[in-house]
Amino acid sequence: MLNKYARAFFTKVLTPFATFLLRIGVSPDAVTLVGTAGVVAGALVFFPRGSFFWGTLVITAFVFSDLVDGNMARQAGTSSVWGAFLDSTLDRVADSAVFGGIALWYAGKGDNLLLCAVAVFCLASGQVVSYTKARAESLGLKCDVQGLVERAERLVVTLVLAGLSGLHQFGVPYIDWLLPIALWLIAVGSLVTVFQRVVTVRREAAEAVAAGAGRL
Numbered sequence: 001m002l003n004k005y006a007r008a009f010f011t012k013v014l015t016p017f018a019t020f021l022l023r024i025g026v027s028p029d030a031v032t033l034v035g036t037a038g039v040v041a042g043a044l045v046f047f048p049r050g051s052f053f054w055g056t057l058v059i060t061a062f063v064f065s066d067l068v069d070g071n072m073a074r075q076a077g078t079s080s081v082w083g084a085f086l087d088s089t090l091d092r093v094a095d096s097a098v099f100g101g102i103a104l105w106y107a108g109k110g111d112n113l114l115l116c117a118v119a120v121f122c123l124a125s126g127q128v129v130s131y132t133k134a135r136a137e138s139l140g141l142k143c144d145v146q147g148l149v150e151r152a153e154r155l156v157v158t159l160v161l162a163g164l165s166g167l168h169q170f171g172v173p174y175i176d177w178l179l180p181i182a183l184w185l186i187a188v189g190s191l192v193t194v195f196q197r198v199v200t201v202r203r204e205a206a207e208a209v210a211a212g213a214g215r216l
């Protein structure tokens with residue numbers, strides 16, 4: 001949903017910055033790589049210690065690179081299959097670090113095995129959400145459905161609620177409950193999204209067979 005409705009807005013806002021980076025000689029691939037490294041560092045340095053406020057700020061500073069790299073490639077006319085592959089593959093790395101960092105907190109000082117398991121479930125189900133689409137596309141299908149919790153929703157819900165929950169370390173009472181709420185929302189939402197995508201691909205595959213294609 002966010003991918004559909006927020007993308008145009010962020011394209012407009014981030015285009016001058018993308019233009020500037022191109023002008024000083026930065027490549028889209030460099031932005032993809034540095035952005036991912038920043039997200040991974042923010043998630044794995046801060047989250048396992050329970051420092052969710054600072055971790056979220058660092059991650060947020062870098063995560064928008066995912067909207068800038070493609071913008072740069074399109075402006076420069078260099079969009080490529082390599083760039084698409086690199087972008088999507090590193091998205092998976094960044095997502096793993098975010099939920100892996102949260103799982104490490106609950107496995108350690110956060111001391112809550114159930115929430116550790118929910119964070120691991122978020123990590124795995126998010127990867128499955130993305131895989132369903134990638135595999136469908138590799139088979140010539142579209143997986144054309146607006147999923148409930150796609151990558152943008154996963155990141156926005158998790159980062160906003162994790163960041164707010166991090167205010168607990170500055171003495172704001174009860175607010176640390178927002179992180180478990182985010183995890184449960186993402187876990188259930190991702191499960192629904194996997195189901196939506198599988199049902200859609202099942203229908204598209206049947207239509208392909210009916211049209212005389214769709215057999216391997």
Ligand SMILES: CCCCCCCC/C=C\CCCCCCCC(=O)OC[C@H](COP(=O)(O)O[C@@H]1[C@H](O)[C@H](OP(=O)(O)O)[C@@H](O)[C@H](O)[C@H]1O)OC(=O)CCCCCCC/C=C\CCCCCCCC
Nearest residue numbers: 002003006007066088091130150151152155159160163164
């Ligand atoms: C005192 C309070 C402190 C709290 C501070 C918290 C601040 C944190 C705030 C916001 C965090 C914003 C996170 C921004 C997230 C950026 C999202 C993003 O990068 O999305 C990427 C997404 C998809 O990009 P791609 O096409 O490159 O990737 C595809 C995708 O990965 C597919 O995955 P799948 O969907 O299948 O799982 C793959 O299949 C595909 O291969 C791959 O190519 O881009 C978009 O969706 C574009 C829309 C982005 C919308 C961003 C919205 C940000 C909105 C709001 C910020 C709200 C701030 C509010 C702060 C309030 C704090 C109280």
Ligand SMILES: Nc1ccn([C@@H]2O[C@H](COP(=O)(O)O)[C@@H](O)[C@H]2O)c(=O)n1
Nearest residue numbers: 028029066069070073079080083084087
């Ligand atoms: N290093 C890169 C990154 C991206 N691309 C192209 O942009 C598309 C993704 O656009 P986003 O706005 O979602 O970042 C991707 O499919 C590639 O076509 C690129 O060429 N090089």
Ligand SMILES: [Mg+2]
Nearest residue numbers: 066067070087
């Ligand atoms: Mg991108």
Ligand SMILES: [Mg+2]
Nearest residue numbers: 066087088091
């Ligand atoms: Mg991306």
